Amino acid sequence: MKQILKDSHFRVSGSLWIEGEEKRFLGPGRVELLERINDTGSINQAAKQMGMSYKKAWEMVNSLNSQVNTTLVMTQTGGEKGGGAIITEEAKQLIMYYHLLRKRFETFLETESRQLGE
Numbered sequence: 001m002k003q004i005l006k007d008s009h010f011r012v013s014g015s016l017w018i019e020g021e022e023k024r025f026l027g028p029g030r031v032e033l034l035e036r037i038n039d040t041g042s043i044n045q046a047a048k049q050m051g052m053s054y055k056k057a058w059e060m061v062n063s064l065n066s067q068v069n070t071t072l073v074m075t076q077t078g079g080e081k082g083g084g085a086i087i088t089e090e091a092k093q094l095i096m097y098y099h100l101l102r103k104r105f106e107t108f109l110e111t112e113s114r115q116l117g118e
Contacts, residue, residue, distance in 0.1 A: 012112035016105045018098070025067050030060055031098050034087050037061075037073060041084045061085075 036046035047057035
């Protein structure tokens with residue numbers, strides 16, 4: 001491949017998403033949102049940390065929850081201390097799976113990028 005390429009600085013790149021038939025399910029933004037909800041106990045605070053609107057974060061949470069057989073983000077409204085949100089064990093498993101998948105994907109990209117220079 002090296003003889004074909006004019007510049008030796010090419011690399012293989014890509015984004016990693018888990019998709020359903022009609023829409024995206026899980027990717028880097030949704031994983032980050034789940035992690036921040038876990039850290040803050042709040043969809044609103046997670047959204048603020050990401051520079052995202054609360055509406056957009058809610059849409060992502062609803063999309064995630066609607067595509068699985070169990071709830072990934074549980075919300076609690078009102079009360080003396082206000083509302084809150086927690087992620088379930090299933091959400092934590094998905095986060096861990098995505099990170100492992102991401103490592104395998106990065107290894108694939110690095111391997112293919114090296115082969116471009118050979």
